[in-house]
Amino acid sequence: MDGVQAALAASPIALVLLLMVVGRWSAARAGAAGLAAAALLAPTLFDLGDGLPGGTVAGFAGVLAEGLFTSMTILWILWPALALYEVQRESGALDTIRNGLRGLSERSGIQVLLVGWFLSLFLEGAAGFGTPVALTAPLLVGLGVAPVQAVVLSLLGHAVGVSFGALGTPVLAQVALTGLDPMALAWRAALLHTLLGGLMMFFFHRAQPAGGEPAWAAVAAAAFLLPSLALAWLLGPELPTLGSALVGGVFFALLVRRQAPPRNAASGAPALLRALWPYLLLVLLVIATRALPGVSSALGSIALEWRWHERFSGRMAWLVHPGTLLFIALVLGARLQGAGLRALHGPLGRSARRLVPVTAALVAMLCLSRLMVHAGMIDAIQAAAVRGVGHWWPLVAPAVGALGSFVTGSATASNVLFTSLQAQTAQALGLSTVTIVAAQNFGAGVGNIVCPHNIVAGAATVGLAGQEGQVLRRTLLPCLAYLLLGGALLMAWTAGG
Template identity: 30%
Template sequence: MYRQVLDPVAGSLAWSSLVAAIPLLTLFVLLGILRMTAWLAALISLAVALVVAIVVYPMPAGPAFLAASEGAAFGFFPILWIVINAIWIYNMTVATGHFDVLRRSFARVSDDQRLQGVIIAFSFGALLEALAGFGTPVAITSVMLIALGFRPIKAAAVALVANTAPVAFGALAVPITTLATVTGLPLHDLSSMVGRQTPVLGVFVPLALVFIIDGRRGLRQTWPAALVCGVVFALAQFATSNYVGAPLTDIVAALLSAGAMVLFLRVWHPAESYVEGTGVRTTTAGAAGAAGAERAGGSTTTMERPARPPAGGAGNGGERDSGAEVFRAYAPYLIIIAVFALAQIPAIKDALTSVTKTFNWPGLHIQSSSGKPSTLSQFKFDWLDAAGTLLIIAGLLTIPVIGIRPARALRAYLATYHQLATAIVTVMAVLALAYVMNASGQTATLGTWMAGAGGVFALISPILGWLGVAVTGSDTSSNSLFGALQVVAANKAGLSATLLAAANSSGGVLGKMISPQNLAIAAAAVGMTGREGDLFRRVLVWSLVFVAVMCLLVYLQSTAVLGWMVP
């Protein structure tokens, strides 16, 4: 039995925290400064974490390596199990040509890539996050953006930044339900509180996306549509999380924001239509006037622009698809929604969970610093109820609908493992690192040290969640790590436990874009394996800016200024 020690360095929590941070600093330096490939950086950082656990913390080598093995197993199941099967469904649609139909359908909403990026990466990505989470939206939407003509690094960056506001309620609100479990706080209170924090992000993320795509000009020309999308998403997320239920929050917000964009673009268009690498089309009439002239059968004067490259050749002109083809293109995602919805019916859910096995990882026995048995060594193998398994079921149902031969579907499945090979190594290594830090006490050392800030802790509370997601790649895992600690810190400082627990989840979503796990998935999806460091530097500033905004919001909510927002 290993009992955690939080201050192994000279009995000082501060000095111990500096040492405990070494594995994380190693990971970020290797990725962001030395530009090392993610799988190698993750393995080196894992080795550093093991050394710190064994040499600095009094953790024997056996339990340390067992903790690493449990983390690697968790990295594959359930996390990679979701991503692999989601990408498999996508790969089948590519093989049959139905993905091209879907791409053309999205493109017909607008031929402006700035708006396409918002619809696909933000709204459609939020729907994927609501259903599966764990990197699935980043993997699928980044490839969709490439098909519309985006450069790979820009497509990946847009997908990563977009995967923020929906994350707290992702995978049918698993992060929130996990937070309620580990803190003992009412689920509805936590859902309501998070629903009064992340919608603020939802308003600004679409604006950030158009800035990433086309800079200040893009923001100046497309802010009305981006703002409509963000505001509708934020209002829907707030209303659903507070008055309907956490699991449906992102589904409702995603569908309503996409619908609002489609309707708004029927009456408004930007003055210039942006297509990367081909220049811009400029209308001499106003944007709304141009749309009206087109509907009236008139025309507007435009500057000629070079033809769009084949990769982005899904415009309002060109090839038209039949209604049946469009339906089959959307069918895989409709099937996914139906399968996940049916899985929530109590009788079906009970049947799926009846075969779930929860067991202690063999040979791993851990006590917290207070002497209580730790749940870190418990492994939940919900093989039938897992989101990845539901995606396999959806994939099997998709096969006859899109008309792909079973043998070809099997080849696509095997090819998916080959495509994600380095991402698989990266994710398993990062989760192994996280489990070693958790089991040895390194993570608890960092959290406890930060929690000693007293009343000021409200200002830095979201950073703890941000740190947890940056390491594990999962808001669910971050809530498991730090949820209870946030409550303890809140009680010591006389702050709202509901506020700080929710801040852990809301701040955590902003660490998603810099998580090595997500960076590896994005890089593999767009063919940039080995350049995860480039992606890291491209999105780091956005992560820091947004987490600073969240810190300020939570701090104000802890005072009389915005205290009325706390349920």
């Protein structure tokens, strides 16, 4: 009976995948179908309304409230990101950036690596929470990459850094839950990514337009992955992604210039600096609000939050939220580029209108995820997996992390959801707790590339609303291959003690 219940609990997720990948449905339609299926199951076979004064009705209301609130926090990132792209396009700044990259190298493959790999990873390390895809996908389109390819490249490009995104937030959440050593967690997750990061770069290279350069792709992968492992080993979880993207990106750019010195590269430096102002400001704001002692905690304590029936809640630290920082960078960057505030009215209005169809997809997917969590459907899937897998658990531990990211849209949220269970399972099976918890973080990172609402957000920035299935079909295989090989590595690792 438990196996049947677990299969029924998994059926909404299976339905969403089937409709998007095989049926080519939009995320909004597939999410609505999955939500309807879950809504039929939650009050009958699961415990959505148990213990609530209002019963099932209160449960559905709480799920809807959480879904709407989380959608709002994501839309607050997408709106200024879209507007920034519009402003940069209208002002000619995107053309200037494209010409600047051509000044560094005329080869499109090099340009795609700089933006889709290093810039995506840097933004993941600095801000996380959807910022890399929202910003780099439009830039890739500006470089001549097709919209679907641009979103796929942005998703694949930041994947190996998600485990240490937003200055190590996913690991720090695990430390808070388990009390495990952050250094031990960090280097284990980084080692898994270092050993398998070349596979992600292989898929990244395959997703590039004609003109991708395999030798330079290998150099780019090593330039990030090796420093990432060193930083995780020596310093812990805060800097493996941010620091490695910066160090590796600078090394890569210098190597490119040395191999093929650009002609007249310095002549457009002032114009390039002006075009980059919004992005430079964003980086400075992120570092100031994340890394300066006392600033992060002070600003992060000012939040929009709510709680209902002790089971449903939401919190948005709006002063340090990536959307707020994007909005400030948009306004100040436009001023530094010589544009007044009135020049932002058009881009902001057009961006808001583009988000109307996106909102439906986000709400459907997020309500589905919150419904499955609160009804105990995720717990049912997890419990059945533990019983059925036993000592083969290391093989599937990364997949559990990816499932959490698929459902919640966040590696940090996945870690909050599943870290304690991973630790308890490891202890019950006599496995290394710190290794299995690190595997959870490893899987949670790669799960971001198939998360429906991440795909919805990325597709929205390049005008692909309703075509998200095209992106998922191209990221699903890399995700599955990465998880399978990661699980195999973990089996060998734990077998060796």
